[in-house]
Amino acid sequence: MSRDLLPGVTGVLVLADGTVLQGHGVGATGEALGEVCFNTAMTGYQEILTDPSYMAQIVALTFPHIGNVGTNVDDLEQMSGAAETAARGAIFRDMPTPPANWRSDCDLPAWMARRGVVGLAGVDTRALTRAIRENGMPHGVIAHSPDGVFDLEALLAKAKAWSGLEGLDLAKDATCLQAFTYDEGLWSWPEGYAKPATPKYDVVVVDYGVKRNILRSLVSVGARVTVVPASTTAEEILARKPDGVLLSNGPGDPAATGVYSVPEIRKLVASGTPVFGICLGHQMLALALGATTVKMDQGHHGANHPVKDLTTGKVEIVSMNHGFTVDRDSLPSGVEETHVSLFDGTNAGLALEGKPVFSVQHHPEASPGPTDSLYIFDRFAELMDAGKSLGTTARS
Template identity: 55%
Template sequence: MADSRPMSIAQPPGATACLVFGDGRVAWGTGFGAEGSAVGELCFHTAMTGYQEVMTDPSFARQVVAFTFPHIGNVGANDQDFEADDPHALGCIVREAVSGPSNFRSTVGFAEWMAAHKRIGISGLDTRALTRLVRREGPPNVVIAHSASGEFDVAALQRQAAEWPGLEGMDLAKEVSRAGLENWSGGKWSLELGFGAAGNENGEGERPHVVAIDYGAKRNIFRNLVEAGAKVTIVPASASFDEIMALKPDGFFLSNGPGDPAATGDYAVPVIRQLLETKLPLFGICLGHQLLALAVGGRTSKMFQGHRGANHPVKRISDGAVEITSMNHGFAVERDGIPQGVRETHVSLFDDSNCGIELNDRPAFSVQYHPEASPGPQDSYYLFEKFVGMMR
């Protein structure tokens, strides 16, 4: 068992990493991955698998992830389970020491992978205690630091954590979005083919064309759109209405992403409102869901602790069915602010927060959770088929 070091100010012998809070509390542990320090928001994630997908999810920009599952890193890392070109989470905290990889798909150990991508890890912390702290106090601003020599200027790190402004009011979509247009290819992964092209009996030209706006999208979303029968072109978060329409789309997709939706909405919402006026099908996920809600007159707000994990139950209001979903968001659409002409389609069974909307007068809908299952269950893949069916 790893040594579970309590929070204190005094550094225990052998500690090579620390998590420093803005109020002066310090949690000491053993560092792995890259050396250095980074400031951001602490959150916890409840998935038992998929830690590489979590670390590379752009929605985790400016966040430090505490994994509640104790055995993180034991299947190593590979070149296929990336959700973006590089990791976006600042670092991670794990209970047990990272062991050597034990999986036939692994090409490198997790600690080595973290170091190669300049991401900081801490092992030996009581992640259950950190989870209870976030649930009790909300997500704190922290600095994660690793020094092989064990030398830290804790006072300076504490000031850095205290002075960081936090995610509220912060637009991060432009930081993680693609810089230019990309024509996507490749469907879902399989053991036999890897990320092979999805079959299409009618020929590629017959596929409905979806233009996806990248606010910090996960790759597996595009793979699922291809699998469901779409042709996908990706544009950056800053793309204008005219630039999107010049691509002759049959529908629009609003991606997930990090940061405060109200801040991203300053430039995204006017474009989305123009897209809605075309009355072409539109589908949004996570940040895209929140931006659609803002575009039709809804409101968003920062959640007390957020939802992050691969085991979140969501009720589908139309028939009462329960979907087990993957989630990653710290902001939510306010249920009491859903405007007329918009119906609520899904609700969280954890805290009754909104998880989906659909417009009554045009083919547009969105969900708060991640139906692309990366990582997570596949209960909600039907949403991609619904969207592609609307475009057809």
Template identity: 65%
Template sequence: MSRTAPTDAVSFAPEFGAFPRPAGATGVVVLNDGTLFWGKGLGAPGAAVGEVVFNTAMTGYQEVLTDPSYAGQIITFTFPHIGNVGANAEDIESPTPFARGLILHTDITPPSNWRATQPLNAWLASHGLVGIAGIDTRALTRRIRTAGAPVGVIAHAPDGAFDLDALYRQAMAWPGLAGMDLAKDVSCRQTYAWDESLWTLGEGYGRQTAPTTHVVAVDYGAKRNILRCLAAAGCRVTVVPATATAEDILRHAPDGVFLSNGPGDPAATGEYAVPVIRNLIAKEVPIFGICLGHQLLALALGMTTHKMDTGHRGANHPVKDLATGKVEITSQNHGFVVDEASLTPNVKITHRSLFDGSVEGIACTDKAAFAVQYHPEASPGPTDSHYLFARFMEMIAAHRR
């Protein structure tokens, strides 16, 4: 069906509300249903297209923006005070932001933290990240919850000049994350060693100088703090690219293999990752997976995944450990989920979301392999989920005996 090109003051989805252009608007969000959100541009001038999602976390915006799992996504922060701790070189999960843009309700808060080295807006501009403030984020979040995460374009033009028709066509043309393999885009290009451990007040990050275990981490978009947690648990960590073969991995003679988080559709990444994981399982190498790694392990074990309407993104998600009955407050960022109906006989569910009952953890019943959907290296609990790294070390030790 043909559409009339978007205009400055009309929403083509009136059920979501019309958003007239205010005077002085220098930023706009154009969704692929024609809805417009006007606001104040921030960060770098330009435009970016991606899946528009929301994150409910009250802290950690810099970690969120640099999490490779957000590749291909524009993040709506539901918490209004973004920027109050500024930006620094320590609170990053990768050298550069992988999110495509950010959407805020309130203009960036001036930094008020002793660790800040620059304002957030300057940090965004230095990394070429496009942002917009002054948006009714409640309305946008409700729209996402009701109709699913849309594709959108976020644009910032200091002179306020926008080609809305071109932005709309760009949003309509982007294919979405279903079927998209992004792990190759965010993964490292060559193998490297990692020994940095966890941060402590007054000392910064430590170093693992006496490792007891060698773990190969497959980088599908690994967050740095996951690698730090492995090092802190006693690991010498060797990081390999997402496309590493089983032979590449086994050449390092690992005591265990870690499958990292990452972006995109697990079924697409699984085309090359699943045969590798199945080979490692057959070789009886202990395996621990997180996020995308959890989904890839499930696929390797014969299960399936599907895209969620809104996904889980935030730092207040309760997850129940079915073995102990304990509830963990977890950090999550995923738009795909393992299908419980596809559970195979050699797999058991170990963790479950208390928000929607979805699968949050699995374990093999006949092999040394387990995984969780959430992020135990993050600290909303603050240490509710750190036991999983110790569990991995215990599994490796038991396998050695």
């Protein structure tokens, strides 16, 4: 392991295998430990860095030009907290550019510093991406020191000692502390975020690290949204008489969070209430139905992933952010695979035959990313309509 740093270096990334990437520190000073992944999205860096699903991860952005739209108070995806419950670090090829957008109220480096996100710029992100593609997502420590002084041996020791995401229940830290209601719809120019219409449905969202745009998408299809902590029991949820229940996205190992969530999800499924899962919620629904999940080598992170809807034959370009996946070969009888990734053939959706229960691995709320999958929320609404007409929902 080389301990000679180039002149002017103020930031480093030290990987558990001894690799040291040198560059310029950006944002917060200090260091952050996590799993290093790459994201292929061309837009939406603020949404990426505030997505709770990136908790305990350091994100390398493959798109080279970052920072031109600045940041603003409206594009935060997490409901509360700072870098501790979202991305811990960010890696850029070039230094972030000054903002040039009418919605910007802060430049990216200053925003990162305020949030506590450690950044590194001026490194070969193509080489890092290729290494992750070939060898998997490494453990690493990203550090920023304006004086250029780093204890590389200590950073390496921390990277080596970290046990990684497997077995970690991070949803308990990303979730809300108490139930609350949400009533903001999707954003549209020039009005901004939509005002809610008279609600048609009552939806309970189990918060494992929910993104704001999921809540906005629910409001926009006519839902009165109540968000509850991840540890909420099925009995407590059903006592609210919801027309539907959404299992949200979130960070960590689904099997670890599933220790306390899976038994409750099984009760929700048995109740006949429509259940809809997204990302981590999809994985835990699969566990509740008898499937298994596995850790991925590179994961799926980006806004340009092709997924095929097997129920219609259509291909959509979606946003994805997950490092675990449902083992499609473990899906039991009665559980139908509805979506599949066209990148690697991994499972991207399922439905329970004869029940109003389904989920998708990708992010239909699409922030950042295309809007090809917003129809998924309409499907959820249709299931709630059917349940209300048949009198099978908990609210009926």
